[in-house]
Amino acid sequence: MKINLKHSCILTIAFSLSLLTACSKNQEIQFKSEGLVYCSEGSPTSFNPQLDTSGTTVDATSHQLYDRLLEFDPEDSQIIPGIAESWRVSGNGLIYTFQLRKRVSFHQTPYFQPSRYLNADDVIFSINRWRLESHPFHDIDVSDYPYFVSLGLDKLIKDVRRINGYRIEIELNKPDSSFLANLATDFAIILSKEYAEQLLTTNQPQLLDEQPIGSGPFKFVSYRKDRFIRYAKHQEYWKHDQTIEQLIYDITPSSSLRLAKLMTGECDVMSLPAHSELDIIRDRDNLMLDEKPGLNVGFWAFNTSKPPFDNPEVRRALAMGIDKSSILEAVYFDSAIKANGLIPPSSWAYQADLRDNSYNPVLARDLLRENGIEPGFTMNIWAMPIERAYNPNAIMMAELIQGYLEQLDINVEIISFEWSLFRRRLDSGAHDSVLIGWSADNGDPDNFYRPVLSCAAIDSGTNRAKWCNKTFDEIIDDALTYSDPQTRAALYQTANAIIADQIPLVPIAHAYRFQAYRKNVHNLVINPFGGIRFGDVVIAQ
Amino acid sequence: MSLYLFRRLNLLVFTLFMLAMASFGLAWLFPGDYLTNLTGVHFDTPEQRELFAALYKENEGVFWQFMAYLEMLWQGQWGQSFSSGQPLFQEILTTLPASIELSAYALFISLAVGIPLGFISGLKHNKLTDYSILSFSLVGYSIPVFWLALLLILVLSLQLGWFPISGRISLLYDIPPQTGFILIDILSSDLPYKWDAFTDALEHLVLPTLSISIVTSTIILRITRRSVIEVMSSEYIKAATAKGLNRTQVILRHGIRNTIIPIMPQLALQFTTLLTNAMIVESIFSWPGIGNWLLQAIYQGDYPAIRAGMLAVSSLVVIFTVFIDIIHKIIDPRRLYRQRVKI
Numbered sequence: 001m002k003i004n005l006k007h008s009c010i011l012t013i014a015f016s017l018s019l020l021t022a023c024s025k026n027q028e029i030q031f032k033s034e035g036l037v038y039c040s041e042g043s044p045t046s047f048n049p050q051l052d053t054s055g056t057t058v059d060a061t062s063h064q065l066y067d068r069l070l071e072f073d074p075e076d077s078q079i080i081p082g083i084a085e086s087w088r089v090s091g092n093g094l095i096y097t098f099q100l101r102k103r104v105s106f107h108q109t110p111y112f113q114p115s116r117y118l119n120a121d122d123v124i125f126s127i128n129r130w131r132l133e134s135h136p137f138h139d140i141d142v143s144d145y146p147y148f149v150s151l152g153l154d155k156l157i158k159d160v161r162r163i164n165g166y167r168i169e170i171e172l173n174k175p176d177s178s179f180l181a182n183l184a185t186d187f188a189i190i191l192s193k194e195y196a197e198q199l200l201t202t203n204q205p206q207l208l209d210e211q212p213i214g215s216g217p218f219k220f221v222s223y224r225k226d227r228f229i230r231y232a233k234h235q236e237y238w239k240h241d242q243t244i245e246q247l248i249y250d251i252t253p254s255s256s257l258r259l260a261k262l263m264t265g266e267c268d269v270m271s272l273p274a275h276s277e278l279d280i281i282r283d284r285d286n287l288m289l290d291e292k293p294g295l296n297v298g299f300w301a302f303n304t305s306k307p308p309f310d311n312p313e314v315r316r317a318l319a320m321g322i323d324k325s326s327i328l329e330a331v332y333f334d335s336a337i338k339a340n341g342l343i344p345p346s347s348w349a350y351q352a353d354l355r356d357n358s359y360n361p362v363l364a365r366d367l368l369r370e371n372g373i374e375p376g377f378t379m380n381i382w383a384m385p386i387e388r389a390y391n392p393n394a395i396m397m398a399e400l401i402q403g404y405l406e407q408l409d410i411n412v413e414i415i416s417f418e419w420s421l422f423r424r425r426l427d428s429g430a431h432d433s434v435l436i437g438w439s440a441d442n443g444d445p446d447n448f449y450r451p452v453l454s455c456a457a458i459d460s461g462t463n464r465a466k467w468c469n470k471t472f473d474e475i476i477d478d479a480l481t482y483s484d485p486q487t488r489a490a491l492y493q494t495a496n497a498i499i500a501d502q503i504p505l506v507p508i509a510h511a512y513r514f515q516a517y518r519k520n521v522h523n524l525v526i527n528p529f530g531g532i533r534f535g536d537v538v539i540a541q
Numbered sequence: 542m543s544l545y546l547f548r549r550l551n552l553l554v555f556t557l558f559m560l561a562m563a564s565f566g567l568a569w570l571f572p573g574d575y576l577t578n579l580t581g582v583h584f585d586t587p588e589q590r591e592l593f594a595a596l597y598k599e600n601e602g603v604f605w606q607f608m609a610y611l612e613m614l615w616q617g618q619w620g621q622s623f624s625s626g627q628p629l630f631q632e633i634l635t636t637l638p639a640s641i642e643l644s645a646y647a648l649f650i651s652l653a654v655g656i657p658l659g660f661i662s663g664l665k666h667n668k669l670t671d672y673s674i675l676s677f678s679l680v681g682y683s684i685p686v687f688w689l690a691l692l693l694i695l696v697l698s699l700q701l702g703w704f705p706i707s708g709r710i711s712l713l714y715d716i717p718p719q720t721g722f723i724l725i726d727i728l729s730s731d732l733p734y735k736w737d738a739f740t741d742a743l744e745h746l747v748l749p750t751l752s753i754s755i756v757t758s759t760i761i762l763r764i765t766r767r768s769v770i771e772v773m774s775s776e777y778i779k780a781a782t783a784k785g786l787n788r789t790q791v792i793l794r795h796g797i798r799n800t801i802i803p804i805m806p807q808l809a810l811q812f813t814t815l816l817t818n819a820m821i822v823e824s825i826f827s828w829p830g831i832g833n834w835l836l837q838a839i840y841q842g843d844y845p846a847i848r849a850g851m852l853a854v855s856s857l858v859v860i861f862t863v864f865i866d867i868i869h870k871i872i873d874p875r876r877l878y879r880q881r882v883k884i
Contacts, residue, residue, distance in 0.1 A: 035713050221715075225625050226837075227829065228712050248712040257707065257827065264698050266705050418624040418841045 035246025036521065036539060038532075039258040039267035042386045043225050043251055045420045046141070048209040049187050050130050053146045053451070053462055054423065055388060055439055055530065058186045059271065060249055063533040064231055065107075066189035066214035069098055069123065070180060074525045074533070077443050079184050083118065083215075093175030098123075100166040105236035106192045107219035111211055114194055118215050120162045125193035127160050127170070137196060140205045143461075147187040147441070150457035151178075151450050177483045181442035186531045190215065217243045217535030226251055239535070247534050255387055262287065262516060268539065269517040269524065271532070272387045275333040281516045292526045293346050294513035295440035297339055297448065298390035300381075300401065301465040301505040302433045308373060309432060315503040316357060317367035318433075322404045323359040328509055331397045335514075339507035341496050342438075342448045348485050349445035349492045355500050365408050375409035382426065382434040385416045389513050390437030397435050397508075427461045434464050441530050445492055449476045453504060467504035545870060553863045557856055564852040565610050571844040579610070581621035581629065581845035614852075620845040622838070629849040633831065637853060638721025639709065640830035644819045646746060647753035648812060655758035659765025660800070664792070666770050674762065681759035686818045690752040690825045697748060704748050707827035711745075714738040749826045753818045757811055764807050768800045775799075802873050809865035813858050820854075 044060040045052045052058075069084040084098040104118040129137045130145035131154045148154050156176055161169045172179065182188065195213040199205050212220050215238070218231035229249035237243055250267060252258045255274040261267040263284065273281060273289070281289045302309040302318070309315060324338055337345060340354040368377075383398035384391060391397065395416055402412040417425060426434060440447045450457065455473050457463035472495055479491040499505075515526045520540040527533060568578040576593055577583060584590040594600065598609040613619070619629040662674040698706045709723045710716060716738060719726050724746075727739050772778060773796065781791050820832025827833065831854060838846035 037712055225627070230712070230715065246713060250708075250712050252707070252827070260694070260699060260706055264702060264704075264706055266707060266711065418843075421624055421841075 034244070034539075035248060036244050036268045036534065036537060037248045037250050037266065038534070039252045039261050039270040040249045041251075041253055041255070041258070041271050042419045044229070045423070046143070046209050047212040047220065047223075048191075049189060049531075050126075050145055050148070051141055051143050051209060053150075053187070054419075056386070056419065058531040060229060061212070062186035062189060062531045063216065063527075063535060064218045064247065065212050065216045065220060066191075067104070067118075067216055068184060068186075068188050068190065069100075070184035072184050072442065072527070072529055074527045077528055079180055082184070083123070083190055087180075089180075094172050096170045096172070096179070097163070098168050098170070100168070101238065102166060104215050104238045105234075106195065106215050107213050107234055108236070109211075109213065109219055109221075111207075112192075112195050112198060112213050114192065114213075116194065118190065118192070119165045120168045122190055122193045123168055124160050124162055125196060126189065126191045127157070129191065130154060131157055131160070136200065137205055137208060141209055144459070146457075146460035146462050147185070147451070149460035150454065150462045151182060151446075152454075152456055153182060174481065176480050177488075178442070178444040178446050178480060181444050181447075185441040185529065187441065218247050237535075242538055243535060244537060244539060253386060255392075259516075262518065265518065268521050269515070269532075272389060272392065273514050273516045274387065275331075275335050275392050278333070278335065278514065286519050288517050288519055288521075290515045290524075290526050291335075292513050292528060293344070294389050294511050295344055295346060295443065295528055296390040296437060296511060296513075297342050297344060297452075297507055298336075298388075298435070298437035298509045298511060299339070299342075299452075299505045299507045300433060300435050302503075303429060303431050303464075303466055304504050305429060305466040306432060308371065309379075311371055312502050313367055313371045314373060317364045317371070317373070317408075318405070318410075319357045319503050319506045320360045320364040320367070321408050321410075322401050322506070324506075324508055325359075327397055327400050330400060331391070331393050332509055332511055336509040336511040339510050341499065341507055342452060343445055343492070343496075344510035347443070347445055347448075349489050351489075351493055351496055354496055357503070357506075361404070361407055368408060368410075373410070376411065377409070378411040378413065379405075379432040380413040380415050382415045382422070382431040382436075384419070384436055385422060386419050388437060389439055390509070390511050391435060392511070394435040401435075423461075426464060429466060431464075436464055438462075439530060440528075443529065445488070446476060446480055449492070449495055453499065465504035467502070469498060469502065472498045542870070542874065546867065549863055549867055553859065556859050560852055560855050560859065561611055561614060562607065564848050565607055567848045567851070568844070571848075573844070578844045578848070579620060581623055581626075581843075583623075619849045619852075622846045623843040624838075624841045624846070629846055632834065632846070633849060633853045635718075635721065636829060636831045636834045637857070639723075639828060640816065640819055640823065640832060641857075642722045642724075643746075643749055643753070643823070643828060643830060644812065644815045647750050647757060647819065648815055650750060650754040651757035651761050651811070651815075652808070654754070655761025656765050656801075658758075659762040660769055660797075662762065663766040663769025663773065663800075666773075671766075675766075678759035678762045681755045682763070684756065686752055686756050687821050687825060689755060690748070690822050693748050693752055694825070705745050706748065709745050709829060710738060710742045714741060749819075749822050749828055752822050752825075753815060756818060757815050760811060760814070761808060764804050765800065768804045769796070772796055772800045805869050805872070806865065809862065809869070812861055812865075816854070816858065 040056065040059060042056040044057040045054060046057060047061050047065065049058050049062045068082045071080050071082040073080045083101055083104060085101045086099045088097045100120060100123065102117065106114040106118060108114065128135050130148045132138060156172055158171045158173045163169055191208065192213045196208055199207050217234055217237050219234045221230040221232050223229045228251060231247040233243045233245050252261065255272060255277065258267065258270040259273060259277050259280065262270045278289060281287050302315050304310050328334065328336055328338055340356040341351060343350050381398045381401060383394040387393065395414065398414045402414060405412050416422065438448060438452050451462040453463055453465065453467055453472065454476065455468035458466050458468060475491050475495045479488045482488050513526055515524065517524055522538050522540060523536045568575050571578045576590065576597060576599060579597060580593055582593060598605045617630045621628055622632060658674055662671045665671045694706050697703050714734060716723065716726050717730060719729060723742050724739065727735060727742055732738065778791060778795060781795050786794070819830065820835070822828065823830045823832035824836045831850060835847065835850040838850060
């Protein structure tokens, strides 16, 4: 009965519409197009993760299109071989030698036909692109290389040398205990030098990041901003031949619509399910929900380059004016842990006894008046337009904060733009404060402190508080020279004390990571460090 | 007739001119820099702004500014979007066919359902059939379109899983755009999965078309019913019956044509209601049409896109209305004389 009714509906409309379109009647062979549709939350700003630290860009590009020298095992977070089959570190910790895998092919597309396999030249080209300002591809894009610059990797590497076609050597200026982990992150991808040279001859270098070529499991087919990205299987992928034929990113900003599409089968996997919708997913027999504690932090950052937010006492008063516990309940539905500092509890550098500003509106009001903030003061809070794991609903969070600050006689204007525009304007420093966050790219605690609060990260655009403190920078630099976790943890405690004293930002929550998909999707594993991976996924018929 | 045509075209040009003026005015009314609102360009340097100021004759008085604006419109330079940075004219050209397609299919279905039911209801005037159809139409007429759309999604998609809820076709099918009308594009392609894709596109069409056409077909039904009742009680029908024609002959020879002609312009006017409903439905079903695009523009404060989108949609409605008016006069030239008398 159900089938009949549906078919009769379709048939009636098909009949009417075929009259209108005067369709031809020749029969073709029936062919069901196979693939996976991933409902993602936003458009990538680029097809090269070297240029952007946003999770949306990383999810859309890094593990689908490219390979790295090293990889993280998503199960146990150990560093495992990628393009580099093996590696060796010199006794003084300054020279890293990598032996590259042979017979790794780049993508064949209508716009590029590779004539050789990936070799040492491609790796050197990819590293030098972000490292050397003299490199012909360094300045082709307006954005710089935020991840590498914020970690100071461009300054850390002294030289990259070719030993032979499949062996390279990287020399550092000083030992760095997080260097290998950084090479395994989503950003340290390998580009094709041959493709870059082809683009130079046709005078279109910018296409390197717009029409990407990599050696990953999928190759680029087409993209329409805010609509979709279309990838096809890379037939000569070095790792295996089980890659699905097509991978589509259906860009759907609303999480309820993503969920509805997952339920109707229009999507096979959805990104960032809203915390309020998790029970619906759990209740459905044909859907799966995986969860893992996330290495992330959602925070409220003040623009410390702007008065009155350059005054730590004003920032402290505002921090005391909000109640984190009720925000956690309303925005995260309790699927997050209240944050005291930047580092989440799953990290070895977590400090449980860290001092935090508790909710105290009376004291906050007094502190504001003492520092010259009169009733009626107006400030803005920029709220992300999209959901991120660390903040599933920034606009709602902004509204709650607006309510709290109203009690302190502060007027709050909430500002939100389309995501790429939002980030661009944020870089220009137009905000008073912003609700944003950070997800770790590797398991090292330095990956929180350096990109979020170091002086170098102001220029690279990941330090949203625009806060620069020389002592803090020295401490986190010092921490990297030790390989012993206890010594490093002690140094990070000192760094935490500076943050607690200066309050460039108010840490709010460390959220769990969730992955929702249909039951016929297999081998999809939550990656604790950043980007989603579809290369190993298979779909059961 | 040619004088009438001239008058109509004159009216069309004048109305479009007024619309252009209104859209030009919007750039002043929106917050922020007028030139940025007009061009969609955020000027990084004073030199860059100077360049555009010269192009849009900013220093030469409002009249010349408007003339420069008209010239730009005519050349297809409608500015660029704040959010995507793409030329607005191109964006409108890719989204408008999707809206027209949805409205056209919905209009077609509304006519196919509304006119026959209206006839039946009119011919069975004051009988049980008439009352039943009227009650059904009253329900359809009273339901807000967005609520109906959500109800259809809830029942037919989420509960029963029969139909998809977003887009024009599953993204797994890669259909090269040619005309912008998805069904025509599929049928004119050489893809191996053509018929599979065609069925999929039809499944995507069902719910949005149904949401719009349920409301519109009830309106068409009521208009047709009233016209049938008027025609069937007129003198010439009585005369035809007196001449000895049976009821079927009377309806076929005199009823249908005389009923359809007076309601034609009213049916055409429904296109604007339809387009408005289509724009609401588009945002619910993520249909990639101009309504959805405009709503996104409003949400993101993309002023150049709002200005250009309003101009495009209102121009389309005006052009369509005048066009239907002219077609109607060609089919039924008698109205020409009646109107002259009125004037």
